[in-house]
Amino acid sequence: MAEVVAGAFLSSMFQFLFDKMDSPDIVAFFKAHKLDSVLVRKLKIAMITVTGLLDHAEEKQIVVPAVKKWLDELKDVAFEADDVLDEISYKALRLELEAESRIKKVSRLFSSHNQFEMAVNEKLDKILELVEYLIRQMKALGLTLREGIGDKPSSQRTPTSSIPDDASSICGREDDRKKIRESLLSDGHGVGVICIVGSGGMGKTTLAQLVYNDKKVHGHFDIKAWVYVSEEFNVFKITKDIFSQVSSKTSKANVLGELQEELKQELEGKITDTCGKISSEHGKVEDINEHQQKRKEPKKLLLILDDVWSDKDNEWKSLLKPLKFGAPRSKIVVTTRIESVKSAIHNNQMIIHLSHLLEKLCDGDCWSMLARYAFHNGISNSSHSDFEAIGKEIAKKCGGLPLAVKTIGGLLRSKRNVEEWKKISQSNMWNLLSDNIVPALKLSYHYLPSHLKQFCLLWNISKGL
Structure with missing residues (x-):
């Protein structure tokens, strides 16, 4: 440090x-x-x-x-x-x-x-x-200009998707997975919200991917959408991303209000066309009649908002406006490292079904996960014991962070002898050997105002970290 x-x-x-x-x-x-x-x-x-x-x-x-x-x-x-x-x-x-x-x-x-x-x-x-x-x-x-003091860093990370990289290599999250799944499948009035909270590299996105692709969850909802939000909370872009996934139609709206109305009607099960008619979800066009208007059942939505940073009430108010028209038992899953996001959602009259704080992995789970990434099929099982002692030391140094385990495991996969593993374990920079880990694990630190950066550094030094 x-x-x-x-x-x-x-x-x-x-x-x-x-x-x-x-x-x-x-x-x-x-x-x-x-x-x-x-x-x-x-x-x-x-x-x-x-x-x-x-x-x-x-x-x-x-x-x-x-x-x-x-x-x-x-x-x-x-x-x-x-x-x-x-x-x-x-x-x-x-x-x-x-x-x-x-x-x-x-x-x-x-x-x-x-x-x-x-x-x-x-x-x-x-x-x-x-x-x-x-x-x-x-x-x-070799230094290049970036944004100035106190500004948000421009994200260099690849947007996430609903498909996990390697679900078979995930360890230690089964209890978390069950708890989120139970909340998703639970009854309730209106649209419920589940917040998955944890620091960078804790596995929030991976957990959301697991429940999003769960067979029971898949069959429980009429429509699903996965939206990567990141640092810039652009309400128009987020709303358009949701609409493009829940509707078979393409929105031509370039004004937020129009786009929100289209999404609202899609969630209600109907779309009004420009001629003042109603298009049912089966494609049949009918004239509008205020007294005899045919309404479809609202659609039960599962929406994942991944990597959310905004805790501003007004931004959430604008985003949630059309989403409240989803069918009862619709669910919105929000992954974030900022606990106050939950308050901003709650302040907009949304039901928080669950706020789930992700804990660090235990050393045993870190080692199991590291072994899966490091060995894969490259080294025979009979040779694993030669690497186990030093591998457990490395796993412990990952600090319970799944992303760190995954990154270091991928690095170790190319190392074929114990001495190479020892060098990595004994290096003061072992956790920075891969550029892939820097954007995810350092983003929280870079996002802080300058005076808080200094405070965190002084705190770590005082603790001997």
Whole structure:
């Protein structure tokens, strides 16, 4: 964990420096004295550019030592900038006190001011030069610009689907599976919601895939839909994805209200066409008659909303508007790592049938799962015992995370002797050997505001992790 302290600390540090530069005392002092405000502006712009490099540098420093040294140099420059801003703040306060006491002579004040202003301008110029030099090194280090401080990272993950990668390799989730299935098959009024909550890499998506493809569950619902949501909670896109899976028709709506009305009518079992007629689900067109309108039974829907991040009441209100018209005992399964998502759904008058918190796998289940991925059919069963002791150590280091087990297991599959397994077990970077694990396990960390990143890192260091 110590390797990523520099990147997280700098994110927080630069935000702190931006706030200082924009503080009323600093701004007023620059306006009232002969300080080069253009230098400060250039420095701020350069630092904004640097913040776009921090996420990438934070990841890359683990395997490229030169990037870590680059971050260390940047940290030194940030401290220098902080010292200069402190000097300005102190000078401003001192002048304020001197003005009140009127102790100093005017000539002496002017002499002191000129020396201070020249010294500060020189320091700012030097800091700007260093920051710009470090920015010029980004190409040589292979660093690329990303979004700035506090922004959500752009997701690099492949959208999920309803089909599990390898259901036969899943271990330790049978009790979870039964509990979710029982809730899906249970009776109830209206549309019920099941929340599967857990941290990144815990297996929320895999569990949802298992129950979605369960034979009993499949026969229980009239229509099913799987929608990958991720960080951007785009109500129009989500609604259109749902409609495309539950209807045989193609929606041409480009306004959310129209699209929601089409989905509502689909769930009710009828679709109104542009001529003011009703198309039944059997394709027969009938004239609309307010008193004799023929209504089909509402359709019982199973909807999976995978990897949800939004806990905003207004966004959920908009999304749920047409979904409430599903038949009684319809179910919506939401997978999320944010517990407050449940509250946002509940606040919109939805019934929460179950909020299921996924726990980490025990060491035994981790080893069983690791063995399935690592050995597969590549090594004979008679040879498994040679790898078992070291394999159990590796499994324990996966921390109960199924995604970590799966990733490391896939890596071990290509290693054919025990010594190679030992090297992986003893490596300080064993959990970062595959790029596949980085987007899933580090996304939660990157999504945090800068000050919380720093807090988490300091907490882990204090615990000796």
